[in-house]
Amino acid sequence: MASYSVYILTDPAAPFSPRYVGLTAADPAKRLAWHISKAKSDVPRFKASWIRHLEDRGRRPVLQVMFTSLSEHEARFIERALIAQHRSLLLLNVRQGGDVVSERTRLKISEALQGHDVKGETRLRMSTAARAAWQRRRLT
Helix, strand or coil: CCCEEEEEEEECCEEEEEEEEEEECCCHHHHHHHHHHHHHHCCCCHHHHHHHHHHHCCCCCEEEEEEEEECHHHHHHHHHHHHHHHCCCCCCCCCCCCCCCCHHHHHHHHHHHCCCCCCHHHHHHHHHHHHHHHHHHHHC
C-alpha cells in the first residue's frame, strides 16, 4: 500500500501563505519538479502562470510537506480540509481537493478529449475570462 503526503506550495517570499495544496505518493522533490516542468509546458492555468511568474523573477515555489505516512483516504481528507481552511483569493486550487474521480475515469475523460480543438469565438471567450481572472488575482 502506498504512503501519501499532503503538501503546500508557497512563494519563498511569503512562506506562510499557501498558494496550492496537494497530495502525492511520490517523492516530494520529484513532485515539485513535476509541477515546475508542467508549468513550462502547460496552457495558462492559474498554478502554471504563478510558477512561471515566480521563475521570471528568479524564484521557485517551495514545497512544504505538511503531513506524511498517510493512507490515500486520510491524505484526500486532509487535502480537502486544508483547501477549505486556506481558501482565499491567493489559493490556486481549482477543485476542492480529495478528488473522488477514479484514475480510470480520469483516463476515460482524457482519451475522450484527445484531439478536441476549441475554435474561434469559444477560444476567445475562454482567453478573455482567464486573463480577467488572472488580473483580479494580481490586484489582490
